């Protein structure tokens with residue numbers, strides 16, 4: 001099976017006053033059709049920059065300096081800018097934390113979704129509205145005909161985010177990059193949307209990259225997980241295995257700090273220290289100053305991939321029972 005999305009060696013740098021920083025450093029992963037990949041890590045780890053880099057949306061002072069982004073086998077980075085624009089929205093779509101990044105406040109939902117259809121496809125207005133209606137149905141919006149007539153401000157936050165997801169679905173893209181789309185919503189609405197997203201991946205075969213700092217959300221939704229730290233993927237693998245038996249000390253720390261993994265009222269352990277400044281990363285392993293397993297080797301040598309079948313960027317990965 002051709003992967004819906006294959007990212008190889010993606011590297012993105014920003015030229016800042018403090019010097020050049022590598023916000024995305026040799027990132028590789030692939031997502032098959034209908035699968036959901038959760039990209040997790042603390043704030044500043046490079047998740048959003050990864051998403052924007054895939055979509056070719058990095059602007060100065062940033063630049064994608066290397067790597068390949070294959071969508072259904074086609075390298076987006078090799079496309080001329082106008083073809084890349086055509087791919088965006090059609091083959092690869094993005095959903096943001098704030099749905100108003102996608103929605104136009106002065107247009108009815110139906111009008112703007114129909115316009116989004118007609119940007120790429122020459123179909124009648126009627127056919128475009130029909131497609132908008134069925135996209136709303138796909139994300140579980142009740143009474144879609146009424147919602148099409150509404151303006152965005154007449155909808156609840158959860159409903160607006162569903163409309164943004166439906167808009168991303170209009171052209172049946174191979175890949176959707178969703179950047180913290182449920183973070184601003186209350187927990188029950190978030191749960192409903194996550195269930196719809198799971199169903200739409202299964203039903204439509206769209207591959208989804210779900211960017212989140214919230215490991216609890218990602219573990220309930222994703223098939224695979226990639227954990228980012230300081231611009232690198234430090235651990236990746238099937239979601240249930242990564243959660244049940246993390247091998248990177250950073251992943252273990254993230255899991256331990258998820259509230260649901262503890263008795264109510266108990267104090268949550270936090271990973272000591274804070275995320276490093278990309279402009280002044282320590283030599284060796286960037287996680288070393290926060291790691292209780294670090295040795296002299298970690299001070300001098302950057303870690304390499306240390307496990308077969310599962311990526312773990314660590315000199316001293318945790319052992320797991322076979």
Ligand SMILES: Nc1ncnc2c1ncn2[C@@H]1O[C@H](COP(=O)(O)OP(=O)(O)OP(=O)(O)O)[C@@H](O)[C@H]1O
Nearest residue numbers: 014016023042043044045046047048049050213278
């Ligand atoms: N416009 C920019 N100029 C300079 N550096 C940038 C810029 N955008 C991002 N960076 C660098 O890239 C790093 C990663 O940012 P990114 O937004 O991808 O983090 P994130 O993991 O998505 O965090 P969050 O969850 O807070 O959005 C930042 O810490 C910063 O060093």
